[in-house]
Amino acid sequence: MNTVTTSAPVPTEFAAPAASVARPTGFVHDTVAVFARESRPLVRDPFSVVFSLVQPLVFLGLFGPLLIGASGGDAAGTLQWFVPGILVMVALFGTASTGANLLFEMQTGSHERTLVAPLSRAALLVGRALKDVVPLVIQGTLVVLVSVPFGFRLDVPGLAVGLLVLAVFGVGLGALSYTLALACRNRDWMFWMVHQTLLFPLMILSGMLLPLDEGPAWMQVAAAVNPLSYLVDAERVLLAGGFGDPSIVGGVIAAAITCALGLVLGVRAMRRAR
Amino acid sequence: MDIETDTNRMITARRLTKTFRAKGRTVDAVTDLDLSVAPGELVAFLGPNGAGKSTTLRMLTTLLPPTSGDAVVAGCDIRRDPAGVRSRIGYVGQGTSGGHTQRVRDELHAQGAFSGMGRRETRARADELIDSLELGQVANRQVQSLSGGQKRRVDIALGLIHRPSLLFLDEPSTGLDPHSRANLWEHIVDLRRTTGTTIFLTTHYLDEADQLAERVMVMDHGRVIADDTAAALKQRLAGDRVTLEFGSATDAAAAAARLGGDHDGSSISVATPDGDVALPRWIRDLDAAGLEVVAATHRAPTLDDVFLALTGRSLREEGAAAAA
Numbered sequence: 001m002n003t004v005t006t007s008a009p010v011p012t013e014f015a016a017p018a019a020s021v022a023r024p025t026g027f028v029h030d031t032v033a034v035f036a037r038e039s040r041p042l043v044r045d046p047f048s049v050v051f052s053l054v055q056p057l058v059f060l061g062l063f064g065p066l067l068i069g070a071s072g073g074d075a076a077g078t079l080q081w082f083v084p085g086i087l088v089m090v091a092l093f094g095t096a097s098t099g100a101n102l103l104f105e106m107q108t109g110s111h112e113r114t115l116v117a118p119l120s121r122a123a124l125l126v127g128r129a130l131k132d133v134v135p136l137v138i139q140g141t142l143v144v145l146v147s148v149p150f151g152f153r154l155d156v157p158g159l160a161v162g163l164l165v166l167a168v169f170g171v172g173l174g175a176l177s178y179t180l181a182l183a184c185r186n187r188d189w190m191f192w193m194v195h196q197t198l199l200f201p202l203m204i205l206s207g208m209l210l211p212l213d214e215g216p217a218w219m220q221v222a223a224a225v226n227p228l229s230y231l232v233d234a235e236r237v238l239l240a241g242g243f244g245d246p247s248i249v250g251g252v253i254a255a256a257i258t259c260a261l262g263l264v265l266g267v268r269a270m271r272r273a274r
Numbered sequence: 275m276d277i278e279t280d281t282n283r284m285i286t287a288r289r290l291t292k293t294f295r296a297k298g299r300t301v302d303a304v305t306d307l308d309l310s311v312a313p314g315e316l317v318a319f320l321g322p323n324g325a326g327k328s329t330t331l332r333m334l335t336t337l338l339p340p341t342s343g344d345a346v347v348a349g350c351d352i353r354r355d356p357a358g359v360r361s362r363i364g365y366v367g368q369g370t371s372g373g374h375t376q377r378v379r380d381e382l383h384a385q386g387a388f389s390g391m392g393r394r395e396t397r398a399r400a401d402e403l404i405d406s407l408e409l410g411q412v413a414n415r416q417v418q419s420l421s422g423g424q425k426r427r428v429d430i431a432l433g434l435i436h437r438p439s440l441l442f443l444d445e446p447s448t449g450l451d452p453h454s455r456a457n458l459w460e461h462i463v464d465l466r467r468t469t470g471t472t473i474f475l476t477t478h479y480l481d482e483a484d485q486l487a488e489r490v491m492v493m494d495h496g497r498v499i500a501d502d503t504a505a506a507l508k509q510r511l512a513g514d515r516v517t518l519e520f521g522s523a524t525d526a527a528a529a530a531a532r533l534g535g536d537h538d539g540s541s542i543s544v545a546t547p548d549g550d551v552a553l554p555r556w557i558r559d560l561d562a563a564g565l566e567v568v569a570a571t572h573r574a575p576t577l578d579d580v581f582l583a584l585t586g587r588s589l590r591e592e593g594a595a596a597a598a
Contacts, residue, residue, distance in 0.1 A: 029390070037384035041375040109369015110376075113432060116335050117388040118361035274337050 030120045034127025039134060049135045056090050056143055063209065064150075076151030083147045084162070084235035085208035088228060090139045091166045095132045095174035096199055099181030102128065103191055106181065115273060125178060125270040126263065132174035133167040140166060144239075155241030162238040169231055169255035175262030182269040206232050227254035283346070284440050284472040285311040285334065290343035292329050303329040305496040307343070311474060313439070316466050318487030319476040320577065322589055326496040327476035328368065331444050334474075335365045348440050361389065364433035364441040368448065371429040372417035378428050379404065379413045382435055389436035396435070403431040407461060423454025427461065434465070441465075443475035447482055459485055480577040480589060490577065492584060499584050504577060512579035514549030518542050518556070519569035529565050549574075 042049065060083070068078040105111040114124055140163050148154055177195075184191040203209070205219065206228035212219055223229040234251020287309035294301045304326040311317055319327045332338040334347050336356035344351070350358030372381045379400060386396025404413050407427040412420055417428060426446065433441055446462065447455040463486065466473055477483050483490050484504055492500040492507070500507055519541045520526040530537035533556060535544030546552040549572040557567050581589040 030388070033384065033387035036387065037373075037376075037380075040377070040380045040384070041373075044377060044380070045375075105373060107369075108374060109367050109429075110371050110373045112337070112367045112369060113365070113371040113385075113429075114388065115337060116360055116363075116365040116367075117385065118357055118390065119388050274332075 027120045027123050027126075030123030031127045031130070034114075034119070034123050035130050038128050038131035042131075042134060049138050050142070052094065052135065053090075053139050053142060055093060056086050056139070057146065059089065059209070060086050060143065060147065067210075074151075076153065079147055079150055079152040080240060081236060083144060083152050084239045085206075085232055086143055087140045087162065087166060087239070088206065088208055088232050088235055089203065090143060091136050091170045092173065092199065092203060092228065094136050094139065095170040096177050096195060098128075098132050098174045099177030099179075099191060099195075100188075102178050103181040103184065103188060107186055111273075121271045121273070122267045125175060125266040128178060129171045129175040129262070129266065132170055136167060136170045137163050153240075155239060158238045158241040158243070161243075162235050165231070165234060165238070165251055165255050168252075168259045169227075172255070172258035172260070172262035175266035176258075179262070179265045179269045182266075182273055202226060202228050205229070208232050227258055230254040282312065283310055284313045284315070285309055285345070285347050285474065287334070287345035288343055290330070290333060290345055291341050292326075292333060292338065293341045302496050304333070304340075307496075307498060309345070309491075309498075311472060313472050314466075314470045315489055316462075316473045316487050317475070317489045317491060318483035319474065319491050319493060320478070320480070320483040320581075320589075321476075321493035322478055322587075325478075325493045327478075327493055328444055329496075330493075331442055331474075331476055335363060335442055336360055348438075361436075362438060362440065364436070364438035366429045366433040366441070366443045366446065368444045370417065370425050371432045372425065374416065374418035376417055377414055378409060378417060378420070381417065381428070382431060385432045385435045391436060399435055399437070400431075403434060406464075407431050421454070422450050423457060426450060426454070426458055430458075430461065430465075434471075437469075438471070440472045440474065443473065445476055445478070447477070447479065455482075462486060478589065480581075484577055492577075492581060494581075494585050500580065507580045508575040508577065509547065511583040512575035513545045513547045514552075514575060515573045515579070516544050516546060516549050516553055516556070517571045517573070518544070518560075518567050521566055521568055525565045528563075529560055532560070532563065532565075 064079065064082055067082055068075050071078050102111060115121075141159070144152065144154060144159055180191055180194055184194075201222075205212070205222045205226045207223060208228070212223050212229075230247070230250035231254050232251075233247040234254075237245040237247050238251075287307055290304060290307040290309070291302075292304040294303055307326075307330060309330075319330065321327050329338065333340045334345055334352065336352050336359050339353070344353065346352070347359045348362035350356075350362065352359055372378065376384075382400035382403065383396055386399060387393075391399070404410055407430060409424065409427055409431065412424055412428075417425060420428065430441075430443075430446075433443075443462070447458050450458065459482070462473065462475075465471055475482075475486065488503050490500075490502065490504045490507060491498050500511065502510070518526075518529060520529060521540070523540050526537055526540045526542050530542045533542065533544050535542050544552075544556075553570060553572050557570065560567055578588055578590045581587070
């Protein structure tokens, strides 16, 4: 093997380029930087937030009236029961598919660019997961506001706490979605298969759309182990302004567990990414 | 194993090796790679697809841990101080660095923040890069709306935002039309001329290595098989090629017997270190022997001839086969 290292003539004035060293950065700085980058398309094109509201609004507009009719109760009472479920649906569908964006960036190359940048790997995951809270809160608020003219009674402190609990859950589910994307790498089909397989059963078995009280026993068992059902119960109480109800504790715990699990698995997956 | 940190070297690698295990099979992607690059050099890593170029680059940029061996990049050990390496290098991978729904200027600002640069400094630097890489027209457009050449220039701008002293480019012009390629090369050469940035690029395009780099490292099957200036490689390994055409196959055969070389129908092809000098002499000698040369061509060697001489295979054909 020839190892002659004939170096090119280096112009003397450039022979020693100033060794530029980027400033050391920390986890918080990096998380803010990643969050800012991820939020930018949203700031540039706020309409995209409204666009992904189509699905929850379809459920609200088309499923809502059927539910009102079937329940035999009044519209306002049914909405009071139904709208919190739609809010959880916004959180569920909004954050569970967010991994698809990462999947796309993994395939095009911009994810690789961030891996080579002097960024904390944990921040790469956390900054992304935190960003998902922004559309969630905006969409949740819009859904509630749309329902008010139809008889939904708005309780502002209840909504604020309800959205906070949903945000904690959303960070966790978003992080799990990124974890799935990192595990699937270039297999889009696998991502969507897992996504679709889990999402609809989770949704139906949470009592989000229809009460499960009339369902068979096994369904009620499934609902009991579904963190979403605790979240839905808690949101129903919170949005009605009831702060003293013990079901809120269940919802908070479900959100906190989802969040912790998502962040632990997500950060681990991001640290291993290459 | 420890490498002495040589402050005069931008990249030093010793016995760098990467072995992949997949489905019970081991693949030696890179084997015992030694490397030494001085500050300010523009090095092209040339080889067919699958030669181990990108794997080498991914090890040097800390994306992939080596199986064995060591490397010091921009003064930092890739194993012990990957964060140090990352903060000192620029990396432009094979893909599109910019996020598809992001605007060009936003991405540059984000990348500045990623590197720990202050807001004002980042903005000034982004404007500077937008100007020098001729991205002014598209700075406020989404990356996905850009042409291939524009995207590539954005990639390079992203790699340069923090003024790295070493820039890695993985197959910079793959997929670009000839005009965009020429434009990109101009920018790369200009970057090196004006800032002295060390540039290490991989390519499977012969003309790219030839056009851009003074120093070419040829890689094949995970090993570096030649390392020199393009001119020296061609001179030493390939030489000029002279083709002589005769009136008949018999004459051609007789000429081939005198001069050596390959005989094909009524023409022969002979390799020689210096075709300019050999050609008139051969024509005179053959004429004197009664063998009339009816046409003569003389071709300077290409890097493909070098690759052919080294491996017995043509890089051009492999490229075509890979593209098919």
